[in-house]
Amino acid sequence: MSDEDLKQATLDYTLRLGDDALVLGQRISEWVSNGPFLEEDIAYGNVALDYIGRARMYYGYAAELAADGRSEDDFAYLRSEREFRNYLINELPRGDFAYSQVRQLLVDQFNTAFLDRLVESRDATLAAIAAKGIKETRYHLRRSREWVLRLGDGTAESRRRAQKGLDDLWGYTHELFEPDALEQRLAKAGIGVDTAALKSQWQQAVAATLGEATLNLPQEDWAVRGGRTGYHTEYLGHLLGELQSIYRSYPGCRW
């Protein structure tokens, strides 16, 4: 791979990671003033803030790599649904509190393993972003894990809701561990992470939490894929429509 190719690949990769952070941060922020009690409004706001901060770091680095005058906001606000490359699990609607917390567990457990490797990236900026992110993510995981335990092992209703959330989300977890050619190339180059190698560790950790929460590991063999190729659910367009509405209504303005 030439230097130029590598730079382009790193840019594409960085945008994917930025998209994951932005889209999930946007989703989580919907909980603010909608939580079951005030402490949860604050906690969700805090987690959303970490993700938005992370998106800014990735997009800021992408702007540096692109070096064509585009800013972090241009990446967030001016790309369309087909150009976004986030994993599908991040764009699914917030659902009920159990659905959201189960998603957080699945994603936090993934991010813990992922960022733990990304800190070793040969790319100093990605490594630095990961180093900051891993600290936040460990805290996120502690929180989502505790909630899944409470909900799974709480009342019959909370257990039913948590199990349903888990069953509905499970099929979206497969693509997290299926790196495409670009991701494999970057992993070989020591820049990106080979997520296929994270799967068994992830599965073990998730299974342990679910077991403790008295929830059943889904057995059904279904999978929906497409995030990394821009083949999204119908939800993403609405999420972006809302996110981008003001920025796009006033082209070229500063805020």
Place this chain on the structure above:
Amino acid sequence: MKTTLDEQELEQIFQQRIDNEQKIEPKDWMPEAYRKNLLRQISQHAHSEVIGMQPERNFLTRAPSLRRKAVLLSKIQDEGGHGLYLYSAAETLGTPRSELIEALQSGAAKYASIFNYPTQTWGDVGAIGWLVDGAAIVNQVSLQRTSYGPYARGMIRICKEESFHQRQGYEIMIALAQGSEAQKQMAQDSLNRFYWPSLMMFGPHDSESAHSARSMKWKIKRETNDDLRQKFIDQTVPQIMFLGLEHPDKEIRWNEQRQHYDHGEIDWDEFNAVINGNGHCNRQRMEHHLRAHEEGTWVRDAMTAYKEKQRKREVQVA
């Protein structure tokens, strides 16, 4: 020989302490009316922080830059945090948070009327930070010297964060005022809509204020509604000028003799309508709060059930 003090003597000692600027603490004796009055004020303040999250949240998912989104998220989070400190301060008076929230939901307790105005544009987020938080700070700075210890200490902490909020709001307004023609119009429109309701935040004229006189005597309030309002009016004039916007009050004039700005009269009919539940968003605010609370019931139940199971497991192990 008399061994206990009667009510009148206790009240004299209490007033003496207040007159000497000593703080009243939760375990101290206090007149029942002082406790009630404080509880009303602190809980109203807590509810305002919580309901106040709604109009800003309305723009959280649409904030026009990632930086603004991050700042707004952190501001709303602070407000939730203020709600928590204030509920805790109120709890030191012997009423649990669940009861305070029930009082809000039944309409027995109030929250600041300003949050019954809708946020329609991004400029409104700026105007809320600048004017609404600005008016709140004028009031809260004075409350840092309030006679009840936990409330005064809470105010000191809250004031620090609120001044950051006001700056972020004013910064939004500066960006708009220096921006495109459409952005300038947005800034002016938000100023026009939020200026008068911000003045109403200080409450009725002193002559009409039901709780003022006694609250002043007990130093729950340290300055009157009209004095605080005047302070806010005076500080806002140069801020509007700096933005290059038009003042919404056509009667605003510097009065050399008073060393204050003279101003037009507030629309008290509107004030009363909003206070009495008939503002633009009163119903939606309460419905939103109730819906989130009700949807959270099963979560709170699960938490309690889990805690109970944990407790039993620990007992078994022991």
